[in-house]
Amino acid sequence: MSVSLRVLDDGAWVSVNDAREVSVSELWRLDDPSFCGCELPDFVVENVLDVGADGRTVSAKVYGQCIACGQTGVPGWVPVGRLREGEFVDIDRERVVLPVRRGDDDE
Amino acid sequence: MPTDVERWKSEVYGNEIREHLLEFAEQGWDTIPEDERDAWFERFKWWGLYHQRNGQESYFMMRIGTPNGVLTPGQTEVVAEVADEYARGPAENPIFGNGYVDWTTRQSIQLHWIKLEDIPEIFEKLESVGLSTQQACGDSWRNIVGCPVAGKDKHEHVDALPVAMELNETFKGNDDHSNLPRKWKVSITGCREGCGQGDINDLALEPATKEIDGEETKGFNIRIGGGLSRNEPRLARDIDVFVTPEQAAEVSGAISALFRDNGDRDNRYNARIKFLMDEWGAEKFRNVLQEEYVDFELETAGDDLRSEYSYNSGYADGGHSDHVGIHEQADGNYYVGLDVLVGRMGVDDTKELARIADEYGSGEVRITQRQNVIITDVPEEKLDALQDEDLLDHYSPDPHPFMxxxxxxxxxxxxxxxxxxxxxxxxxxxxxxxxxxxxxxxxxxxxxxxxxxxxxxxxxxxxxxxxxxxxxxxxxxxxxxxxxxxxxxxxxxxxxxxxxxxxxxxxxxxxxxxxxxxxxxxxxxxxxxxxxxxxxxxxxxxxxxxxxxxxxxxxxxxxNTKRTWYPYADDDSLDASPAPTHGDGTPITSDD
Structure with a gap:
């Protein structure tokens, strides 16, 4: 089953199957100490740069900053939702810790 | 690999979007196939329509481009009427009510809660007085900005208004320049105070004097690559070129063509010309422009007036920092700049503005880059009566500095x-x-x-x-x-x-x-x-x-006001949104 993944509105949204699902301005806890040195960066999303799927996990590359230390930048791929039978299933991104996956294209 | 937006643009873009837009308007918002909506919403921007955010589906923001911020006599009244009739939403703003006009930092006009189904009537009303939404958004020549009192200012170096209008005429609806890699913001000013804010535009034409064939010639120096967005602010860079008013359109078109051909279409974050300028530098930019895009020898830059710039400068050097207040024009009449707090004016007030401009001035209204409005051409003997108008109690020509x-x-x-x-x-x-x-x-x-x-x-x-x-x-x-x-x-x-x-x-x-x-x-x-x-x-x-x-x-x-369908609604939760709605504002249900 093909799934359409897009970044829309100049980086304001992740769109899945032509529906806007994930917005900038959310506050995420990232399991990614390498981003800024904070154990769990408290990360505000300012721009969506890319979106992709790895199996059933929908992940995004985003620009933003850790509100605890101020470090700005782009962490690795952050899971933002899951696909179930081709449908997007939201996760409670502002309340769970999101494990960041570093890919080959990360520094 | 080209982006989705580039792919959509390659299929349908520019003037041809209009016939599709009018067809969808005729048939209703919900007839746009779901899997084509994002493509069409991207294209509609070229005709000045932005689909509003989540929770407000089927409603649009409409931007009307007013070159150099000039609303000619009769246009302000039509803007107010259109806002009154078509820009009312399902919920009220607690400060501004329901139905208002936004004067923008690029001397344009924005209306909200516009229904697609109303577009044909709105276009007809706007176009009947010479207003247009064409290229107000999208990847092309946006509204051209400049000194809002061009042609009226007592101290201006050169009247840039005819050049701004020529640029508008030449590059609006021009198929050679309708599909650029990204937005294209142009400023042209002939005044001494820098109120065109050229430094933050993609292309800036600024007043200058150049000795050509032994004669002091007035015209413009050119700067390229300014802009503030995305944590990457840039000041426009001097490319060491002077143009006469007669050459301005040709050279501006050459620069736009250079951007069209060389801007990054693979990455929208890297697409603005400021990034091409980063990559090339001013010298290479000038060389490519001269060698590949201009048929005559470009003049080097003339003497500029930048040391006199006062607009938005933060320096108390005696010049204007904005256009608020009462100022004498070159013809002996006055212009009266009114402070519009955050640029938003209710429809009734906008109608009053049109009436007052007509009664005391020539009927013309001008919009500034500080979200204010100016009534022009007021004879001295009418100034007192104008200042007694109730509208000026709220939109003051002498406001508190914080307002x-x-x-x-x-x-x-x-x-x-x-x-x-x-x-x-x-x-x-x-x-x-x-x-x-x-x-x-x-x-x-x-x-x-x-x-x-x-x-x-x-x-x-x-x-x-x-x-x-x-x-x-x-x-x-x-x-x-x-x-x-x-x-x-x-x-x-x-x-x-x-x-x-x-x-x-x-x-x-x-x-x-x-x-x-x-x-x-x-x-x-x-x-x-x-x-x-x-x-x-x-x-x-x-x-x-x-x-x-x-x-x-x-x-x-x-x-988190973003997690609401409308932050000022009694029940602001996304689930309570009435959107999407039909043309008459009733919710579209799954039974439709």
Whole structure:
């Protein structure tokens, strides 16, 4: 089953199957100490740069900053939702810790 | 690989979008196939329509381009009528009501809650008086900005208005320039005060004089690659080219073509010409322009007037910092600049503006880049009666500095990108500051710009105090916050604000400004301006002077206003949204 993944509105949204699902301005806890040195960066999303799927996990590359230390930048791929039978299933991104996956294209 | 947007543009773009737009309008919003909506919404921008954010589906923001900010006699009245009839939404704004006009920082007009089904009637009304939404958004020549009193100003070097209008005529609907890699913002000004704000535009034509064949010739120097967005602010760079008014359109077209052919279409974040300028530098840019795009020998730059620039400069050098107030024109009549707090004016007030402009002036109204309006051509003997009009009680030609200096973008009320509420918040801030904070003696211009995100539509980096939307936690809970920057401004030597304090909860920002101004007054040397004070103070010291704190100011919009369908609705939850709706405003249900 093909799934359409897009970044829309100049980086304001992740769109899945032509529906806007994930917005900038959310506050995420990232399991990614390498981003800024904070154990769990408290990360505000300012721009969506890319979106992709790895199996059933929908992940995004985003620009933003850790509100605890101020470090700005782009962490690795952050899971933002899951696909179930081709449908997007939201996760409670502002309340769970999101494990960041570093890919080959990360520094 | 081309982006989705480039692919959509390659299929249908430019003038041809109009017939599709009118067809969808005829058949209804819900006839746009779901899997084509994003493509069509992207294309509709070219005709001035932005689909509003989540929770407001089927409603559009409409931008009307008014070249150089000029509304000719009769146009303001039609804008007010269109807003009255078509720009009313399903919920009311607690400060501005329902039905209002936004005057923008690019001398344009924005209306909200527009229904696609009403577009044919709206276009007919607008076009009957020569107004258009064409290319107001999208990847092409946007509304051309300039000195809003061009042709009226007593002190201008050259009247740039005919050139602005020629550029508008030449590049609106021009198939060779209708599909650029990204937006294309052009400023042209002939005044001595720098109010075209060319430094922050993709293409800037600025007043200059050049000796050509032994004759002093007035015209324009060209700068390229300015812009504020995406944490990548740039000042336009001098490419060492002078053009006469007669050459301006040809050379501007050549530069636009160079951008069309060389801009990055694979990455929209890298697509603006400022990034091409980063890559090439001014010298290579000029060489490519000369060798591949212009058939005659370009003149080198002439003598400019930048040392006289005062507009939005933060320097008290005697020139205008804005266009508010009563000023004599070159013809002996006067123009009267009215302060419109955050640029938003209710429909009834806009109708009054049109009436007053007609009764006391020529009927013309002009829009400034500081979100204000100007009534032009007022004879001296009518000035007193004009000032007695009730409208001027609210939109004053002599406002308090905190009202006068406030600019705000659209914010989360309607915009997808914004992180925080902006316009209403800036109104609350300005009113609280006016009541509670004394400005140091002699400070009459003090600019506070609030932008909801890094797109920088409120031009935050060029204000005395720059506010930019952010998030933080307060008592463990996520709240809306603002980064605070200081000391930005244009003028002869423009510079962007230093972001000295990050992520201040929005209810502590007025206290931060109050403390900062008290600290400024205490440390001020002579009658230096705030920008001068910031320039001579270390960044670390500045951060210590900000001192955020809670005060009597209370902010009702601390929560995530983006997670609402409309932040001011009684039930603001996304589930309570009436959208999408039919043309008559009734919700579209699954039974439709």
């Amino acid at each position: 006068r200096g406030s600019i705000a973008c659209t914010g989360t009320e309607f915009c997808s990108l914004s992180i925080v509420e902006t316009k209403n918040r800036q109104v609350r801030y300005a009113r609280w500051l006016k009541e509670n904070v004394e400005l140091p003696a002699g400070v009459e211009d003090f600019h506070i710009h609030l932008s909801g995100c890094t797109a920088s539509c409120a031009q935050p980096q060029i204000a005395d105090i720059s506010l930019r939307g952010m998030k933080t936690r307060k008592d463990g809970e996520p709240v809306e916050a603002l980064d605070i920057g200081l000391g930005g401004g244009l003028g002869e030597n423009p510079n962007f604000a230093e972001w000295v304090t990050q992520r201040v909860p929005v209810d502590e920002v007025p206290g931060a400004i109050k403390n900062l101004l008290a600290n400024f007054e205490e440390r001020r040397e002579g009658d230096e301006t705030f920008r001068e004070f910031v320039a001579r103070t270390d960044e670390e010291d500045l951060a210590e002077l900000v001192e955020p704190e809670e005060t009597s100011y209370e902010d009702p919009m601390m929560h």
